[in-house]
Amino acid sequence: MSTACAAMIDDGVIRGVLATVECQTRVYAEGGYTALTTGSSVFQGAVTAILTIYVALIGYRMLFAQGSARLSDAPGIALKVGLILALVTSWSTFQSLVFDLADRAPTEIAAIVSAPFTEGGASLASRPVDGLQAAYDEFSETGAAYGQLAGPNAKGYSSPQAAAAETTAAASGVLFLASAGVISAATLAIGVLTAIGPLFIVLALIPATRGLFVGWVRALAAAALTPLVAWLLIVLMLSVIEPWIVTLAEQRMAQRLNAQTAMSAAALVFVFAAGQAALVVGACVMAFAFRLPSPRVDRGRAGAVTAAAASGPASAPLPSRAERLALDLQRDQAQAAARSRVAAVAAATHPTSSRQVSVTLDDTRRLGDAYRRNSFTARRAGVAR
Structure with missing residues (x-):
């Protein structure tokens, strides 16, 4: 005492x-x-190891666009690390x-x-x-x-x-x-x-x-x-x-x-x-009512969810760029398969016009391929921006 x-x-x-x-x-x-x-040297070593792991995880998420980590979050992360270091030292x-x-x-x-x-x-x-x-x-x-x-x-x-x-x-x-x-x-x-x-x-x-x-x-x-x-x-x-x-x-x-x-x-x-x-x-x-704020959701997805919630319970959230690209590719493939079936039925029904249908089908395929290439290039340019 x-x-x-x-x-x-x-x-x-x-x-x-x-x-x-x-x-x-x-x-x-x-x-x-x-x-x-x-x-305690054990505590100091543990603090160094935890800080290293934390910074490495943040860098990995920012580098490979994992989760909701953004470069604009760097000041907040630095402030949080600085506050923790000030409290433990x-x-x-x-x-x-x-x-x-x-x-x-x-x-x-x-x-x-x-x-x-x-x-x-x-x-x-x-x-x-x-x-x-x-x-x-x-x-x-x-x-x-x-x-x-x-x-x-x-x-x-x-x-x-x-x-x-x-x-x-x-x-x-x-x-x-x-x-x-x-x-x-x-x-x-x-x-x-x-x-x-x-x-x-x-x-x-x-x-x-x-x-x-x-x-x-x-x-x-x-x-x-x-x-x-x-x-x-x-x-x-x-x-x-x-x-x-x-x-x-x-x-x-x-x-x-x-x-x-x-x-x-x-x-x-x-x-x-x-x-x-x-x-x-x-x-x-x-x-016991204390809660930490939940992780920040991606702005685009959050806006889509908000718009869907405002429009009504029956509407679904808007898809992302990757989902829209996949849907476009699936739609093009379905249209190409439908055109192939139409051409086959026309060839079987009217043999004299099969060559014209084939030429028309080839032209349509070339136009579809050009459309897909242009659309994909435009999407890549939008993502880069």
Whole structure:
């Protein structure tokens, strides 16, 4: 444990846990990233090999016109490679674009959204961490007071005091898990995912492994959205239970404990804990909606498909140049075969005119061959342009 993080010990359960986890996570993420990117020759060799394979595949597709790769895509490809290299070689860049975005941005957004509830300086919601610590301490002390009032032999719900003691003690534990527990778990997940982030960022280059990168982004987004929704609900919870906390403190100090008040306050904590669980599930669902954009389709085929969709469901997309050329050749062959059959039938029916039909057929074939040559030459010229 670092010296700065060790200084946060004995600062209260909730306050100490949140501060220590935050400090240690940042130290661990930076150390893991540095060890992976600069201290591992295996990772550096893997990055070089993946970049070489990626550039070779792009060059092959552009050279042989495979897929939808075009020369106009070169600036975008260079930008993507440069961004990946910047993220896997510089901690300052990675920290600003990845770690701070996932760790600090949700807390700042939650502070902005909950500003109307935190304007009053004397309320628990004005300083959520201190407010959580005060609520946790009050439930713990109230539970101990009810336990002393119920006596050492009280078990379960044998008396209202015993029931209030167990309920408030459970409420303190649930309050810790629904606040500091959820936020600390999400912060730890962000630290671990950040430390191994360069591995998945490099895998985003290869289409076969791009799904692993998408999964990493979804997990990181879920871990980042969890503190956002958690802090928002915590501020709302502190605003709601503050009058109950004040009443419990007054009753405890005046030695006039009311079991109904304690159990009602504990029930509010249980309700907000259930809401916290639902929000965590919702954050995961929102994160899993992340998708990478689909590969760009050829402009000509995309235009043909769009025109076909606009004209109606019964129309088919327009064929490409190669398909049109094949259709033209098949049509010419069919016409030549039909003319041959007509000439054969005419020769069999009128032997005297067979020679004239043969001459006419030869002239037609020569004209068809000239037409095909001219058409093919024109198509080649259009393709070259």
